[in-house]
Amino acid sequence: MKKYFPVYVRIPVLFAIFFMAMEFFIDSGDRPAFIKYPIVSMILLLFLFVLIAIEIVLKATNNILDALLTEEQRKQKEIEENLPLAETPFVKNLLQKLTRSRKMEEEGELMMDHDYDGIKELDNVLPPWWVYLFYACIAFAFIYLVKFHILGYDDQTAEFEKEMAEAKIAVEEYKKTAPDLMDKEKVTLLTDAASLAAGKAIFETNCIACHRNDGGGGIGPNLTDDHWILGGGIKNVFNTVMEGGRDGKGMVSWKAIIKPSDIQKVASYVLSLQGSNPKDGKAPEGDVWKDNSAPATDAAKPADSLHTAAVTLK
Template identity: 40%
Template sequence: MLLRLVKDKRRSFMLAGLLLACSGAMAQTAAPATAVPAAGNGYEVARYVIVIIAFVMACVIAVLGSVLKVAAAMHLERVKEEEKKKADLLKPAASIFALLLTLKLSAQDVAATAAPAKASYLPWDITLFLWVLGIELAVILFLVRSLLQFLPAKKAKTAEEIEARKKLPSFFQKINKTVPLEQEHTLDLQHNYDGIRELDNNIPGWWKIAFYGTIVFAFVYLYRMFVAESMPTQLQELARSNEAAAIEMQAYLANAANNVDEKTVTMLDAAGIGTGHEIFIKNCAACHGDKGQGGVGPNLTDEYWLHKGSLKDVFYSIKYGWPEKGMKSWKEDLSPVQIAQVASYIKSIKGSNPPAAKEKQGELFEELAADSVVAKQ
């Protein structure tokens, strides 16, 4: 790709100019050395990397320069039109020199008009290194292009060379041990059926290696599976997968439970109801009684409710409360799981008829298949 690029004079100049322009743009954004903040570890690593790249590119330039010197000497001996070739050789150098001079002058103009307190995106030394890298790359492109000018043109192949090249086996023929079409008669087994000839083709080496490898793999697999038992069987793998899936399911359910709200709450099992009873005794018994019979608050065991009595409605009332009626919001004290447990416990004591139950309050509530959540007034 590089050789194709440098063969085209315009493309090589455009690439060199683009690289130098990018370096110049970075230099223009840099502030004076007194305004550059202390660089971190990232800049230190960048400095080392850029210095190494610059050193390698300098070595490449030195090698290309030596090769170009030898090629130029050979070229001068071979080419008669020496003056014309020298003029052609100086054209790219003059163009690059003019480009560098233009960029340098434009960078100086920008630096002269820039404010002293302008923010810096890169430290000045990294910007300088980027300039050096751009110049080195431009020089490398110039040297490679000049070297290609000195290389002798490829001679056209004769008909004999082309024919001999065609007779050489291809890479596909080598790895598969096939023969050219005109030599298939050497493999003919003289067995012809319905116009199909049988050939004595050899099995490729890579196919034999793969086949023998499967045999070795089979013996190793059988030994590990049934002798050393260092590999799990399919049933053991299934059991492990089920265990891992169960753990993931528990984690998912725990997260899902924490995300429950008045729209997704469902009736819990006996364990959840038991935990809800403990929370109820600790936080709710002072107002509603230890059995939900009521006290300062209403009776929670009958069918009459001040704010409807579905599971979702009870969850809503516990979560947001009814401050105007003395019922505080518990969403800051209890988690969504705990609120669901308390709501499930309250629904489980419906019709328990505890002693000394408070008189009915509110309206008769009938359970429906789907009850809407009460709207807080």
């Protein structure tokens, strides 16, 4: 039998089975159990070395015993070692134990009294392999019940949701240092509270010196009316903040200080100030700007139309 399953096959297979069982029974999250629990792994490695030592001892013992065999015994051993795998004593005994098959000559002992039109029935037992598999399923079901329904380990759905939540956090962390690919062609108006709050914080940090805290205008133009020097709308306002105002005068470029995705937020916040009419606001500058790409709206509500069209920075 060892001819077909040498030591360099038996031990790695046994070792792999141990690690697979370790992964199944130990909840290690997103890391392999043998890495998360190195002590257990070291115990298994130690066990592997013990197995190898036992194999070496058995090999040496067999060599000594072979030297004591007679010529006839050696020939018989060679014949057994050269038998096909299916005909080896080990495989035959194993199959007999797993199936409990009986010879054709022994059918008379198994015959039952049932007789239906000449059809008779044998009283064969269930194959042991089937019974063992049935018991293994019961054991597996018990382990599953205890692990997931009593001890509360995560099932596949919970593991998936947990991994997705961790992946989402990892993506957000990556975004903090990832190259920002937002540009004038991709930019869209943000209206959610979180983005506008972030845009307001950026505005209050960098823009109130020229535009006032309420956007009414100081050195820079009023951001709350419908007049724009370099065009309104999210794309124009984003581009103005990104690249700066007119050459030689106007606002400087902020792209070296504020990343594009944050410029999108502050531009969206500026647009949210439309129509707020702060006290003592600066007189309008530039031209009235309307978003020609926006769908037609009720002419009786021009203020609402301009507000939803998201007019932007000067």
